[in-house]
Amino acid sequence: MVKVYRFTGLRPQRAYAAQIASVPYDVVTADEAAEIIRKNPLSFLHVSRTDALLPDIPADDEQIYVQARENFQELQEKGMLQRDDAPSVYLYRVKQGGSLYLGLVACLDVDDYIDDVIKKHEHTRYDKERDRTRHIDATNANTGLVVVLYPDEGDVFGYIESILPEGEPDAVVKTEQGNVHELFRITDRVRLAHIEDLFARVPAAYIADGHHRAKSAVTIAQERRKAGTYGPEDGRFMAILFAHKRVKIHGYSRLVTDLGQYTPASFLAALKERFDVRPYGEIDDTVFRVPPLKEAANLHVVHMYLGGIWYELSTPVKNPEDVIGSLDVSYLQRTVLEGMLGITDPRGDARLQYLGGARPLADLEERVDSGEFAVAFSMQPVDVETVMAIADDGKVMPPKSTWFEPKLLSGLVIHTLGEGKKE
Structure with missing residues (x-):
């Protein structure tokens, strides 16, 4: 059965959400990322794609990951990224063209990935896996969403849709393409418990997008277990869960x-x-x-x-x-x-x-x-x-x-790991 966990998210202040939110790190080249950052220095790409800021050093140089950590810490120190006051899950809605997508942002269990409760359909690429492993380790965070599908005939999705708040989103971002991304925080304990119970009846989940992010999160957990620096949050990784019939594939x-x-x-x-x-x-x-x-x-x-x-x-x-x-x-x-x-x-x-x-x-x-x-x-x-x-x-x-579509923005919500590795 699929275990989902609430977590205490790190999120941009509402006033900064539109500036910080960025496309995923892997849908732009370094040159494209550099141009985005030039136009908007607060773009989360200056955390997720620091190689774009350091074009004159090798792509796997340690300085890239040191810079990612420093940029991430700076956003927190300036108060642009702030931690929620209690564990939550988040509903993420995307209005894209004539389509409407609604997913649940929560944490999944590393051991469910290892035990194949969370199923994979693609091999990762070695260089991309190494890169994200080092990035997670350096920032001590899951900075991007793993997109996961769950088989559903309507019961789970129906409940998730029913609890979508009617008021203003906690964050809203409109992209240059006209797509609207909205994040809603869910804190009610009864609803949180019911969501966890619903997924406990789902036999398996399927990674749709983010195989490298998921595999890298698992690698970090295994390394920290061996090193004795393992905290509870190290055994979880952030994902967005969609009902399987409510996504598109290209x-x-x-x-x-x-x-x-x-x-x-x-x-x-x-x-x-x-x-x-x-x-x-x-x-x-x-x-x-x-x-x-x-x-x-x-x-x-x-x-x-x-x-x-x-x-x-x-x-x-x-x-x-x-x-x-x-x-x-x-x-x-x-x-x-x-x-x-x-x-x-x-x-x-x-x-x-x-x-x-x-x-x-x-x-x-x-x-x-x-x-x-x-x-x-x-x-x-x-x-x-x-x-x-x-x-x-x-x-x-x-x-x-x-x-898979929709593609989600990075930086709207972040899961930080446990105590992790000491410097």
């Missing part, structure tokens, strides 16, 4: 720096031996997904941008019963990235980079047209039931197989 794009032994012409010719390859024609590059020209059950469909042209690659799924092997991302990895380009480690090969599925297709075009990358692949989304079934089977998808 694909996750791949970018490759070079074509190895191939020229663009020979690469295209080799692909034609493995796929039906069709020039796509004009696309709307302001959207996130290329609509398939050919759409059918048991068909792999991938879109590729090469040499200024979009192509649709399609081929029948050979073994639909193989739930992992039949995924488009698996077939692309096995056949093209590994089989043709020699990228055998999708978790660590520097030639392969990823771009979140809610970025417009123009971002892929720009990165290829600039010469930074040789080719880009845009993926179709996987449905949420497939993701949960894979996790239930104890299997994992290739890295960066799914991009």
